[in-house]
Amino acid sequence: MTITTRAAITRYAHSPWEVTELQLDEPRAHEVRVKFYAAGLCHSDDHITRGDAPVxxxxxxxxxxxxxxESVGPHVTRVKPGDRIVCSYIPACGKCRPCSTGHQNMCDEGKNASTGMFSDGTFRFHDGDTDLGGFCTLGTFSQYAVVSEWACVALADDIPFDIAALVGCGVPTGWGSAVHAAEVRAGDTVVIYGAGGVGSNAVQGARYAGARFVVVVDPVDFKRDMAKVFGATHTFADATSAHDYVVEATWGQLADHAICTPGVLTEDIVNAAVQVTGKAGKVTVTAVGKLEERAVNIPAGMLIGYQRQVRGALFGDSNPLYDIPRLFDLYRAGDLKLDELVTRRYSLDEINQGYQDMLDGKNIRGVIIHEH
Structure with a gap:
């Protein structure tokens, strides 16, 4: 049976979020209908409203x-009605080539993330005669959504929904960028550009992995202060000051790793990251930039002379079915801070205010609490 749901949508690039009522279909084969209680305000969604994402x-x-x-379609085996879940923004079917080789972050079922279209070429949200997809085939800014069962990860009763929501993207993306993609090791020097919802978790990951110096670059005072809460050893408002410190602290050897997690990636940030890394250093690019701009534009000699690496990281190289539960275990043990990530909670009607607060540097992460 089709139901009505309240959701925040954007109709055009450069337009704000609009809260409206939509019709939502029943789940089909391998799909489930979810009643969302919380949704994180990630910067990636803001890229949509600004026309910086090909959505x-x-x-x-x-x-x-x-x-x-709430309900399940035919052939669903991973979950059942009544189960508490967190959604992974990249599904993990467990059977495709990436999943079967330990790369669930690149599961083939995620191929329609930018369209919200299901594998059969159809959509589940409808606004009159207009079909709508959910971002990453989720659409968590809706009270209800139909999602793939492969995007569902079991959630234990002791984890609150507002905390759990962040572990579907921002936490593993940041943490994994340091631990999995960069492969930070004990004694390393790490420089992290951007200390928002993703960067804060890169800080936590680098520190937990044993980095000696975790240096954060962010122009916002509040984010630099919070970075110290998450484990940063030193913070700077600009890249030049951070570079000068790293030169001094490492006796000129420079950093082992630079991780790029700003809200908007720019060529200047990537160039600063390359320059701050020393011999055999690695630059991990996690953030995205503006659609029409090239953020990675590096002379070959900058890479060859020091044998530097520049690589991208999707979902922090994390495997959702394994890493999401493991991150909750670290949270329970006191080794991962999640409560501190949530700066403010908003109603769905306050979504545009939530994103303005993010842009103004007031939040590490805002969370929508759906009303029911």
Missing amino acids: RLPVVGGHEGAGIV
């Missing part, structure tokens, strides 16, 4: 979410 519009926003399975 089919109109679209239901949101790709961080946690809630309860």
Whole structure:
């Protein structure tokens, strides 16, 4: 049976989020209908409204979410009605080539993330005669959504929904960028550019992996202060000051790793990251930039002379089915800070204020609490 749901959508690039009522279909084969209780306000969704993401519009926003399975379609085996879940913004079917070789972050079922289209070429959200997809085929800015069962990860009763939602994207993306993609090791020097919802977790990952120096670059005072809470050893407002410190602290050897997690990636940030890394250093690029700009533009000699590496990281090289539960275990043990990530909670009607607060540097992460 089709139901009505309240959702935040954007109809055109350079337009704000609009809260409206949509019709939502029943789940089909290998799909489930989720009643979301919380959704994270990730910067990636803001890229949609600014025209910086190649996303089919109109679209239901949101790709961080946690809630309860309301109903299931045919052949669903991973979850059942009543189960508490967190959604991974990249599904993990467990059977495709990437999944079977330990790269669930590149699961083939994620191929329609930018359109919200399901594998059969159809959509589940409808606004009159207009079909809408959910961002990353989720749409967590809706009270209810139909998602793939492969995007569902079991959530234990002791983890609150508002905390769990962030572990569907921002936490493993940041943490994994340091631990998995960069492969930070004990004694390393790490420089992290951007200390928002993803960068804060890169800080946590680098520190937990045993980095000696975790240096954060962010122009916002509040984010630099919070970076110290998450484990940063030193913070700077600009890249030049950070570079000068790293030169001094490492006796000129420079950093082992630079991780790029700003809200908007720029060529200047990537160049600073390359220059701050020493011999055999690695630059890990996690953030995205503006669609029409090239952020990676490096003379070959900058890489060859010091044998530096520049690589991208999707979902922090994390495997959702394994890493999401493991991160919750670290949270329970006191080794991962999640409560501190949530700066403010908003109603769905306050979504545009939430994103303005993010842009103003007031939040590490804002969270939408859905009303039911």
